[in-house]
Amino acid sequence: MLIEMIPELGHFALVLALLMALVQAVVPLAGAATRRPLWMAFARPMAAGQLFFLLVAYACLTASYLLDDFSVANVANNSNSLLPWYYKASAVWGNHEGSVLLWSLMLGAWGFAASCFSRDLPSDMLARVLGVMGLVSAGFLTFVLVTSNPFTRLLPTPPQDGADLNPLLQDFGLIIHPPMLYMGYVGFSVVFAFAIAALLGGRLDAAWTRWARPWTNVAWAFLTVGIALGSWWAYYELGWGGWWFWDPVENASLLPWLAGTALIHSLAVTEKRGSFKSWTVLLAITTFSLSLLGTFLVRSGVLTSVHAFANDPSRGMFILALLGITVGASLFVFALRAPRVSHAVSFSWLSRDALLLVNNILLVIMTVTVLLGTLYPLVLDAMDLGKISVGPPYFNALFVPLTVILCVFMGLGPLSRWKAMPGREMARRLALSGALALTIGLLAPLVYGGEWNLWVSLGLVAALWVVLPLVRDLIDKSRRSGSPVAALKRLSPAYWGMVLGHLGLAVTIVGVTVVSNYNVERNVRLAVGESASVAGYDFTLTELGQQRGPNYMADTATIAVSRGGEERLFTMHPEKRLYIARGMPMTQVALRPGLLRDLYVAMGEELGDGSWALRIQYKPFVRWLWLGALLMAAGGLVAVVDRRYRRRVKARSGQSSGDQGAAHLSAPREASA
C-alpha cells in the first residue's frame, strides 16, 4: 500500500518544498527590509525544511526507479527491469524531469550549507542571502511542478516494461558527470545571492567578498571536475576519440566556468584592495546567469544533442522567462544600487591589481567569443535566416591565441605585488624563468617529435612560462627564513591553492598541445590474423566473437598489441553492442591508458567478408587534460581552508571597505591571490 503511494508522497513533498521556498524567499527579505529579527529568523529553518522535503521527493523518485514502478511515466520512459540497479539509480538524472529535480535538490543543499556555515554573518545579510536563494529555488520548483513533474503517472494501464535508459548514458561517467556539473552550476547561486544581498543591503564592501569567496571556489571546483568528466566521457564513450567538440552543450558548461574563473580573481582584488567592487558584483550576476543560460540551452530542446531531453517548447519558454527575470531583476537592483558605492583605488600599471584586471578582461573576451559562436546559429535559426553551424575552427582560431595571451600574464601575476611594483625587479625575477621556458619549449618538439613544430613550441612555452615563475617563487620563499620546509609550511592555503590552480592549467595546456599535434589516428580494415601498425605499435586482430550482456548483445574482437616485432605486450577487447530494448547499437572502446600515451581501439562496422573496420588511435599525453583539471579543482578546494575565511567578523564591522582592506593588507601573511 505504502509502496504504491511513493510517487504521490514524492509529489506532495515537492509541493511542500515549493511552499517553504516561497516563505524562505518572502519573509526574510521583508524582515531585512523592515528590520524585524523574527521575520529574518525564518530563513534558516526554512532552508533546512526545504532541503528535507526535496530529499524526500528525490528519494521517492529513486525508489520508484529501483522498484521498477513503470506506472510512473518518467520511470517507464527511462528505465527497464533488466537495467542493473546502479544504472536505475543514476537513470533518475538521465532524463529531463529527474535532472531538474536534482538541480533543485542541489540548490536546496547549497542553501542549507550556506545557512550552516554562515553563523558569523550579520543576521540581515544572512536573511537576504537565503531569501535570494529561496527566490531562485521557488522559480525552479515551480518549473518542475508546472512543466516537468517527474511523478506523472501512466494510469490505469501502465506498460509491462520500461523503454530503457539511452545506452550512451549507461556508464560510470554518467553516474558522476551530471551531479558534479550541477553542483558547479548551482553553486554559483550562492555567490550570486551574496552579491544581490550586498546590493540590497547597500553594503557593497570587501566583507561580502570574503564570505562569498570560499563558496565560489567550491562551486568552481565542482564545475571544473564536471567539465573534465564530460570530456573524459565523450572520449571513451562516443567512440571517436575526441575530447572536446565545441558542441553547444559543452560550450554551455564552459561559459560559466570562464566567467567563474574571472570572478574568483576579481573577488580576490575586491577583498584585498577594495577596488573593482561593481565589476565583481556584475561578474557574480553574469556567472550565475550563464549557468542559467546553460541550463536553458541544454534543457529547452533548442539544441539537439545527447543532453537535450526536453523537446516541449513550454519548458524552454519557462526557463527563458526564469533567465529573463533573474537577469533583469539583478541588473535592475545593480543599476539602482551600484553607483552609490563606487570609489576608485589607484594602482600602477605594473601591479597585481592591473594584471588581474587584464586577466578579467581576457577571460570576459573569451566568454563573449564562445557565447557568440554558440548563440549565433541559434539566433539565425530563430529568425529564419538560414541554418548554419559554427565549427571548431572558429573556436580554435580565437581560443588558442587568447589562451596564449592569458598565459603571458599568468606568468607575471603571481610574482607581482599589489598596488605597484618596480619593473626592474619584475624583470630580474622573471628573466631566468623566461629564458628556461623559451629554451625548453623550443627544443622539446625536436626531441619528442623529431622535427620542430610551431604550435607545440607555443603551447609548451606558454605552459612553462606559467609554471617556472611559480617554482622560482616557491624557491625564493623557502629560502626566506629557517629551514625550507618550515618556510613552505608557513605559506597560506590560499597561496597553495593559487599554485595548484595555475599548475593545473599548465598541465592541461601541455595535454591539449601534445595530443592535438602528435595524435595518430588510423581507420583500418582488418580480418582475423591481419595486423596494422600505428605509431610503432602493431595491432593484430586475433579473434572475433559474440557475447551476451544483461541488456545487450555484443560483437567482440580480441586484438593483440606488440611493439617492434617482439612478442605480444597485451590484448585489447573492443565491443560493438546492440542494446535490445531500443535496438540501438553502441561502440564500446578498448583503452590502454597511460600517463604518457593512451592506445585506443574502437570497432567500426562489419564489412561483409568477415573483416571489420577498426579505429585505432595513439593519443599521447591525453590524460594530462583531465589531470590538469583535477589539479585546478584541488587548488580551488585547498584555497577554501584558508584560516581567514573562518575568522569571526563582528556584525557591521565591514561598513567601510577602507579599514577592512587595510586590516588585511597588514596581516602577516604571504601573498595570496
Next chain:
Amino acid sequence: MHPKRKQKLFIILGLVTLSAMAIGLTLYALRSNINLFFSPVQIAAGEAPVQRTLRAGGMVKEGSVARDPESLDVGFVITDYVEDLEVRYSGILPDLFREGQGVVVVGQLDGKGHLMASEVLAKHDENYMPSEVADALEAAGYSPADYGDAAKNTESAGGATY
C-alpha cells in the same frame, strides 16, 4: 586631468579598443568558419557553392550504400525524395548510419555534383530525425507521415554523435 581620472580614461579606452579588436576578429573568424546547410534540392539547383565546406542532409536511399571491397571507401546516396545527392566518404560510418535513416553530411562539392564528405553524422536515437533533414523534407513537400515511423516519435530523447 586628475591622475585617477586619467587612469580611468585609459582603462576605458583600453577596454573599448580591446573589445573592438575582439569583436572584429570574432566576426572575421565566424565568417570564414560558418557551414551552411543545403538540401539535395538546393544542391541540384546549383545553389550550393563548390569547393567550400558545407552541410547537407537527407535520407540515405535504400540500396545505395556501396562499400569498396579493399579499402574503407564508401559511397551512398542521400535524398529528399525529389533530388538525389551522391556522397563519397572514406572511413568509419557512425553506429546509427543505415539505409532509410536521416543523416547529415559535412564536406565539399567536387563540381560534378558529388559530395566528398569529411564527416558523416547520424543521430544517436533510432526515432530521431535530424531537424535540418526534417525541415528539408517538409520543404520538398513531404509530410512527416511519408517517411515512415522515423519521425513519428520526435519527442523521445535525441542524441547526436557530434
